[in-house]
Amino acid sequence: MGQDPEYFLRQAIQLAVNNVRQRGGGPFGALVVKNGRVISTGVNSVTTTNDPTAHAEVVAIRAACQALQSFQLEGCEIYTSCEPCPMCLGAIYWSRASRFYFASNRDDAARASFDDALIYDELGLAPQVRSIPGYRLLAVEGLGPFVEWAQSQNNVTY
Numbered sequence: 001m002g003q004d005p006e007y008f009l010r011q012a013i014q015l016a017v018n019n020v021r022q023r024g025g026g027p028f029g030a031l032v033v034k035n036g037r038v039i040s041t042g043v044n045s046v047t048t049t050n051d052p053t054a055h056a057e058v059v060a061i062r063a064a065c066q067a068l069q070s071f072q073l074e075g076c077e078i079y080t081s082c083e084p085c086p087m088c089l090g091a092i093y094w095s096r097a098s099r100f101y102f103a104s105n106r107d108d109a110a111r112a113s114f115d116d117a118l119i120y121d122e123l124g125l126a127p128q129v130r131s132i133p134g135y136r137l138l139a140v141e142g143l144g145p146f147v148e149w150a151q152s153q154n155n156v157t158y
Helices: 005-023 056-068 086-095 106-111 117-122 141-151
Strands: 029-034 037-043 076-082 099-104
Touching: 005 029, 005 037, 005 056, 005 076, 005 099, 029 056, 037 056, 056 076, 056 086, 076 086, 076 106, 086 117, 106 117
Parallel strands: 076 099
Antiparallel strands: 029 037, 029 076
């Protein structure tokens, strides 16, 4: 019963609904599952915490990493009420989760005024021509931290 992906996905959807109804948060919910057991949950709290990174997936990933005392979630699955935005997708990849499941997609989110299309489109552009332009400075000096990392006895590859 608890191993069925739809079982966990329904929980993520219910988290999202409850977040809107009870907390006034965004309509997104997520959970991290390992070996058929829920490790953590997260809901969108961007507006309730004034934190633009407080997306449901990021909140759930942070909590799971704390619970498992690991910066990687190998062997874990992530269930989210909506297709992850670019930031959350990046977090899922960085976490090394085994897979993720989602219910609604980015088009559904856009119709509800959560439109990440701009970000997806801008990722392929050179930084300086994006709508929020980025400019590279101090390229040589910027290599210093990587040199330190390579020489450090304390670095942990991730």
